[in-house]
Amino acid sequence: MEHVYLVCYDISDQKRWRKIYKTMKGYGAWLQLSVFQCRLNKEDLLKMTDTLTEIMHCDEDNLIIIDIGVAETVSFKVASYGRPFQPIKHSAVVI
Amino acid sequence: MNHTAPLIPVRIVNEYVYCPRLAYMMWVQGEFAHSADTVEGKIRHKRVDKPGGRHPETAGEDTGEIHARSVALSSEHLGITAKIDLVEGQGRKVQPVDYKKGKRPHVAAGAYAPERVQVCAQGLLLREHGFEAGSGILYFAGSRERVRVEFDEALVAETTRAIEGLRTDSAKDKPPPPLMDSPKCARCSLIGICLPDEIGFLAQQREDIRPIYVRTENAFPLYVQSPASYVRKDGGQLVIEEKREKIAEVRLKDTSQVVLFGYCGMSTPALHECFRRQLPVTYMSYGGWFIGHGMGTGHHNVQTRTAQYRASFNEQTCLNLAAGLIQAKIQNCRTLLRRNWKASDDAGDKAPPQLLGALKSDMQQAGRAVSVQTLLGVEGSAARRYFEHFVFMISPQKNEETQGFDFSGRNRRPPRDPVNALLSFAYAMLVREWTVALSAVGLDPYRGFYHQMRFGRPALSLDMMEPFRPLVADSTVITAINNGEVSKKDFITTAFGCNLSPRGRKAFIAAFERRLSQEVTHPVFGYRLSYRRLFEVQARLLIRYLTGEVKEYPTFVTR
Ligand code: SF4
Secondary structure, X not given: OOEEEEEEEEOOOHHHHHHHHHHHHOOEEEEEOOEEEEXXXXXXXXXXXXXXXXXXXXXXXXXXXXXXXXXXXXOOOOOOOOOOOOOOOOOOEEO | OOOOOOOEXXXXXXXXXXXXXXXHHHHOOOOOXXXXXXXXXXXXXHHHOOOEOOOOOOOOOOOOEEEEEEEEEEEOOOOEEEEEEEEEEEOOEEEXXXXXXXXXXXXXXXXXXXXXXXXXXXXXXXXXXXXXXXXXXXXXOOOOEEEEEEOOHHHHHHHHHXXXXXXXXXXXXXXXXXXXXXXXXXXXXXXXXXXXHHHXXXXXXXXXXXXXXXXXXXXEEEEEOOOOEEEXXXXXXXXXXXXXXXXXXXXXXXXXXXXXXXXOEEOHHHHHHHHHOOOOEEEEOOOOOEEEEEEOEOOOOHHHHHHHHHXXXXXXXXXHHHHXXXXXXXXXXXXXXHHHOOOEOOEOOOOXXXXXXXXXXXXXXXXXXXXXXXXXHHHHHHHHHHHHOHHHHOOHHHHHHHOOOOXXXXXXXXXXXXXXXXXXXXHHHHHHHHHHHHHHHOOOOOOOOOHHHOOOOOHHHHHHHOOHHHHHHHHHHHHHHHOOOOOHHHEEEEOOEEEEOHHHHHHHXXXXXXXXXOEEEOOOOOOEEEHHHHHHHHHHHHHHHHOOOOOOOOOOOOO
């Protein structure tokens, strides 16, 4: 079962920040500077957390993962100004 | 004791005590499904598995303290092998420590039988190597508790019995039957492969089926058909470019397969990553010819293929399967006509009863066919009947508006009109989808039962898709036309035939995908699932039929 997560991080080193950003692109949609929106099952959450905590330095950096709820059923209100906010939807991609 | 038999890892012995069928599928058939548990286990092991400390190869004079991580031991005599998380002790007196995630269960014996047997097997290995191991420890990381397990006579006997039982089972060519009504199945990572309730149902051992294994799909295909596009890998994503400009990106974790049309390119790193993740990559021509596909190292289940080949030499089995599939196809064609009949001048607003009657008798004849030859004849006349009336499922308005969809029968290679072009394309998409589904479960798509005579084509895919031609391919064609998703301007007609334009192809693939995601009720088992999941279930049921675990292959018909 998938949950929606908000992943936010503070990384004090540019190089590590890039690494984290790149890793996160594989797990979710970029929202803001250091904020991602993700839709993950338990396995992906474990893998993501493992990779992130291996890159970051626990004494200098910070990582917050907020569980918003079950992806299929959760409804959350988002006010977004400037850029529109789009929840993650899974479907086939035809290009 | 057979010394050529491979050594059994003790974690498989653990699975055997949990369920003998599970151990068989993992050990003999090489089945493996990732679950949160296995991922967590792997991450934990990655961190524990840094070999360190002293290696107690064999007990020696040394009386020093022992604290060794990740110790690999095996014994030909016991026939098992293990990687022990931790061995601790003093001199010759040691105990194996096995890390478990989660909390200590509150049961009388301190832990469940599979874990106790597993650590005891590790103890036996240590004894075999000259140590004295009177007990072991299960360390439950979730509650940070150590549970001592005494290797008393009863446990040692249970462990030896389990190793022996597993060895005997492994020599058989069929897995042990599934557990009946067991709560263990709900927690089993191989439930979608094992199909315990479905098999129980088909063997008439149970009435209702828990649709617990039907998991929602979280990953979907990526189709790249736009000419001159290129797929490359960027971290955990696939990036699609056109003329070196990024036009789209998809996350690999949300992708189930990649389909490339025409000369779309894909970089080798992207291809490697797909193979590493066991994502199939298939190639099709622009016109929809299935050119080929790849999928990493493929499936390890040789036993499944052996059963498939063996059955394919048995004429009666071939005929039974073929007759069932063709009968189901005719029945589904009939249902499609009945449901989608459109009013028009020269026909009423209901499918003519004579037509439905004729198709019904075709169906019955197919079921009774005494040879593949007669079956081919019945199939041919049913198909003629069906395609003669196919046009009545297309809305007359659309037909007039576009003046393009007059259709008087099937023609192919090359298709000469838009409807035939769509049908050919849809069948090619369906062959591809089945080829991927069959390869993924370990069957050989090229060895069929009905289509066996036609050389060089994925015969089993063609067999298995028969009942789904009307339900998935034809129905998508009708819907796409009637909804106006494709119209006459989406086709390019030349002296060489009629083909979809890139825009038309894109719209049609989207319609086809929508159809595959639509949920239907399984007529035998009664639960709902998408067509795509249904293909997988049908493919796995075919395996169960071929290995003799169920008496009949349940074909899919819709009501
Ligand atoms: S689903 Fe049930 S019967 Fe099948 S392997 Fe798992 S535990 Fe055994």
